[in-house]
Amino acid sequence: MDRDLAAVSLPGRVAGPGEGISPEELALAARNHGMPLEALRYRLTPPGLHYVLVHYDIPAAEAADWRIGVGGLVRTPLRLTLADLRSYPSVTLRVTMECAGNGRARLTPRPVSQPWLVEAVGTAEWTGVPLRTLLREARVESGAVEAVFTGADHGVERGVEQDYRRSLPLGVAVGDDPEVLVAYAMNGGPLPPQHGHPVRLVVPGWYGMAQVKWLCDITLTDTPFTGFQQSVAYRYRQSADEPGEPVTRIAPRALMIPPGFPDFMSRTRVLRPGRTGLEGRAWSGHAPVVRVEVSSDDGRTWHDAALDVPEGGGWAWRHWHTAWTATPGSHVLVTRATDADGRTQPLDQPWNRGGFGNNLVQRIPVVCLPDGT
Amino acid sequence: MDRDLAAVSLPGRVAGPGEGISPEELALAARNHGMPLEALRYRLTPPGLHYVLVHYDIPAAEAADWRIGVGGLVRTPLRLTLADLRSYPSVTLRVTMECAGNGRARLTPRPVSQPWLVEAVGTAEWTGVPLRTLLREARVESGAVEAVFTGADHGVERGVEQDYRRSLPLGVAVGDDPEVLVAYAMNGGPLPPQHGHPVRLVVPGWYGMAQVKWLCDITLTDTPFTGFQQSVAYRYRQSADEPGEPVTRIAPRALMIPPGFPDFMSRTRVLRPGRTGLEGRAWSGHAPVVRVEVSSDDGRTWHDAALDVPEGGGWAWRHWHTAWTATPGSHVLVTRATDADGRTQPLDQPWNRGGFGNNLVQRIPVVCLPDGT
Known part of the structure; x- marks a missing residue:
């Protein structure tokens, strides 16, 4: 060369x-x-x-x-x-x-x-x-x-x-x-x-x-x-x-629309106390998504989100939604998809040298302001 | 807060x-x-x-x-x-x-x-x-x-x-x-x-x-x-x-379409010896662009590019073109616009704390391969 x-x-x-x-x-x-x-x-x-x-x-x-x-x-x-x-x-x-x-x-x-x-x-x-x-x-x-x-x-x-x-x-x-x-x-x-x-x-x-x-x-x-x-x-x-x-098919992934509003520079999300809708979409290239879980405590506990009826055929993402009651302080929201083949998203990174197919769960740091601010 | x-x-x-x-x-x-x-x-x-x-x-x-x-x-x-x-x-x-x-x-x-x-x-x-x-x-x-x-x-x-x-x-x-x-x-x-x-x-x-x-x-x-x-x-x-x-109006700037083809990671441009067209567009929010200069030796010498007839009114960029004979080795292409108010682009950075209105000239590193490769 x-x-x-x-x-x-x-x-x-x-x-x-x-x-x-x-x-x-x-x-x-x-x-x-x-x-x-x-x-x-x-x-x-x-x-x-x-x-x-x-x-x-x-x-x-x-x-x-x-x-x-x-x-x-x-x-x-x-x-x-x-x-x-x-x-x-x-x-x-x-x-x-x-x-x-x-x-x-x-x-x-x-x-x-x-x-x-x-x-x-x-x-x-x-x-x-x-x-x-x-x-x-x-x-x-x-x-x-x-x-x-x-x-x-x-x-x-x-x-x-x-x-x-x-x-x-x-x-x-x-x-x-x-x-x-x-x-x-x-x-x-x-x-x-x-x-x-x-x-x-x-x-x-x-x-x-x-x-x-x-x-x-x-x-x-x-x-x-x-x-x-x-x-x-x-x-x-x-x-x-x-x-x-x-590298071939897409590993399952769920993403959440970050709730509240962002700080310009850190992109951290800010919101006020109370019930807030959480929603997003999930997909897998192997099989249909059959489960989306959400955690509001950085993955310590999880609950199932509601999955909307699939639309647009088997190759399009699937909408999901749930709700969360925000309390003042810092939180980390996490979401995880599982497909019909039993593939799910890891909580710890699956490293490879090219950085391919990495479907580590999304983590969204959120700051909930005190009441009345 | x-x-x-x-x-x-x-x-x-x-x-x-x-x-x-x-x-x-x-x-x-x-x-x-x-x-x-x-x-x-x-x-x-x-x-x-x-x-x-x-x-x-x-x-x-x-x-x-x-x-x-x-x-x-x-x-x-x-x-x-x-x-x-x-x-x-x-x-x-x-x-x-x-x-x-x-x-x-x-x-x-x-x-x-x-x-x-x-x-x-x-x-x-x-x-x-x-x-x-x-x-x-x-x-x-x-x-x-x-x-x-x-x-x-x-x-x-x-x-x-x-x-x-x-x-x-x-x-x-x-x-x-x-x-x-x-x-x-x-x-x-x-x-x-x-x-x-x-x-x-x-x-x-x-x-x-x-x-x-x-x-x-x-x-x-x-x-x-x-x-x-x-x-x-x-x-x-x-x-x-x-x-x-x-911060108000746009300072003058010329940009060049990077010639040749890129290396994926470094984005450095690669081309072969010979005459190659160079072209781009230039604009200013103060006054019409009246001159675009090009250097193929990192700003040591300059020549004027041809300015095409302005089109689309006074607020749109203006197309320019010129040619360059590439010779094997490394080169740095530079381009500089000047508007009718005499504003031009600096060769050294005009620093400010917000990083606004910075119209330092574009520099394009280019590698010209040897003949016959």
Whole structure:
């Protein structure tokens, strides 16, 4: 690698004890953004509030010029315009999407990367063509084992120059549960630039790294893909030198709309004594959420929140609510989701070197003011 | 102040030598977001890419229920629905908006607050009723000296519980240069929640703190407003105990679309040898931008960029372009705007305790790879 490039594209690292957020992490945090937690009030996340993570730059992509190739181990290679895509029967799915690195900046020690706290989530309705429709038309050959998806965003990561590229096992790519979409609309309109304009992949139930944006190529291969984003990044590992396990589906998580009002700088919540509604949403990429618990004493005791009837299909978050009687003093509210597979959120951090799939429970410090203030 | 509240709503402070970004600053950076600099390619910033700064929470505001009061020193108090507002002749203005704290996190020492680098900017077309139309209808009394604007966002800041509130001198409020708008549309659609849905103030040429969102009240007063956001925050000060000067109009700034492609983590730009176009946009809230200079050697030598014909009126950024022949090695690109009043961007930081109005030039480190790589 070029010496100048080596100096600016460093290996992954973990922050030292007490090391504050670095200028590089801040530069990522200023570009990418989470969903302000009060936006949990919206069933569908309004434009600009859905979380965004862009590895490199948002490409300058024009819908009129866009082509999507389907090639490799297929009998009928395709080269599709956006009009071609729109000519197929479409499917609309409501999908809660979350970044695999959500929660990373709360870990000790902290993996140095995009420093998410808990808000890298959002829910949208995505419209597109089922991937299996396109693969059927392209007539996948029998030796194919994976589909590799290439996005148009280009950059360097840990010394490796690359287009953003990820694969799915063939069984997932041609399956219908989840129904994988080649999507061209978000909440009924064209995709915004930062969400993959004009076309992206949507893999319901999987973390964001699978949802390749600015999708320009689909290639069927007879060997598993070993590119950077598959075999170097997005692996659960304890140390840098082990192969690790791939990051795939979203672990369960519940989030609460922080009650009361915030202090500008500390973001601590302030409220007044009395009964106050608590509500939020919960999701899992493995199975439906069947239980949400809430604690108002930092996890010492718990009670069950009421779960509203699921709406929008199996891939969207589920609304929950309960109430709490606030008394003067400091409290810590905690919430925890459990899914139908029995997966639940840990109370202690499940550390891994990339800071992936971390679904440690949300903790909301609250100050309740004295009566009459 | 309540002891628990005092513990979480601290006075303003400046970071110590070498102190990294704190968890509190990160929490603000994860909620609020800048404009990814490649979005300088868009004349009008697409939804979700325009910078956002919310002091407290985004209020749950319904357009159907919204009322805007105009009161205080007026002969005809008004109470307007959104339909009332839409019944007045409307004006649409293209406005480049910038946060007064843009650049704060690059300062040494660093004021601890929302940690912007250089990207807290965006340009939109705002549609609404000129404020002077409403004030004429309300018949402002002769003793009035200021108009005070109240937003619906509520929180605590430095120990002071408040609705977000700012004033304008009467001369600015009833003036037509800039034309102050009570705006209900952004780029032709309803305001998104984070941009003030359903109604906000737009004060072209002024920093963001004047553009009160979720606007619910306008009160004319016979004394200057001394609320928190006017006399405590948003002042140019060297030390905490001086009254300081008010932050008002936007200082000139040019930004460049970072050329080449980025390293994911360091955000350093990488490109290959040869001629490359450089372009960006520049603005000033004082007077039109008349010059943009570019340096490819970290400010030792400069050349003038070409300024495109201004478009979209006097309050929108102006596009500029030039070219550069990249040679292998490390370089630092710099750009600097000058306006018709002779204001220009400093090469050394103009420090103040709040980190306001900082228009230090942008510096873009670039690595040009060797030929043939």
